[in-house]
Amino acid sequence: MGISRRNFLKGSALAAGGVAINGKPAKASADSTELRTKGLEVTTTVCPYCAVGCGMIVHTKNGKVVNIEGDTEHPINEGSLCAKGSAMFQVANNERRLTKVQYRAPKSGVWEEKSWDWTMNRIAKLMKETRDRNFVKEEKIKGEMYTVNRNDGMAMLGGAALDNEECYLLSKFARAMGVGYLEHQARI
Ligand code: SF4
Numbered sequence: 001m002g003i004s005r006r007n008f009l010k011g012s013a014l015a016a017g018g019v020a021i022n023g024k025p026a027k028a029s030a031d032s033t034e035l036r037t038k039g040l041e042v043t044t045t046v047c048p049y050c051a052v053g054c055g056m057i058v059h060t061k062n063g064k065v066v067n068i069e070g071d072t073e074h075p076i077n078e079g080s081l082c083a084k085g086s087a088m089f090q091v092a093n094n095e096r097r098l099t100k101v102q103y104r105a106p107k108s109g110v111w112e113e114k115s116w117d118w119t120m121n122r123i124a125k126l127m128k129e130t131r132d133r134n135f136v137k138e139e140k141i142k143g144e145m146y147t148v149n150r151n152d153g154m155a156m157l158g159g160a161a162l163d164n165e166e167c168y169l170l171s172k173f174a175r176a177m178g179v180g181y182l183e184h185q186a187r188i
Helices: 005-022 032-037 087-090 118-136 164-176
Strands: 041-046 054-060 066-072 101-104 111-114 135-141 143-156 177-186
Touching: 005 177, 054 101, 066 087, 101 118, 111 118, 118 135, 143 164
Parallel strands: 143 177
Antiparallel strands: 041 054, 054 066, 101 111, 135 143
């Protein structure tokens, strides 16, 4: 149905009147935000993309994410999210998202699905082999022998999404492995 200029102006005047009389906008017939999330399970989380660490609210229905938005009560972002954080919903609900470990053996062109147990054992075994193969126990410096206990075959790189405690644990782990090449993504 078309709307005449006269009716449009009449409608606008009535809406403005609603504001003037009540001191606030007339209540909408349906609050879309409320309807969209009503009855859904609510949990909070932190955006994993960067070190700002914005708080998010996640709405789920039967275990499936149906909405993610900024947490207005979070002290970091007070409800706002950048473009990446705002698109987080698409990470959770994406048919291209990998949910199982994919492994491609050396010189193979085929990806195989592996369990987490197999994967963690494989990583631990390779790390141990690499450390044993490259471990430097002592080093001569200016004619003197020093104990250095250094692992020259590995490096460790932190990411901006890591928090304080994670950085602490990772650096302790790296030192225990003898890793000297310990860096952060933001510095390279
Ligand atoms: S929403 Fe943006 S700014 Fe906030 S943590 Fe995520 S990526 Fe960083």
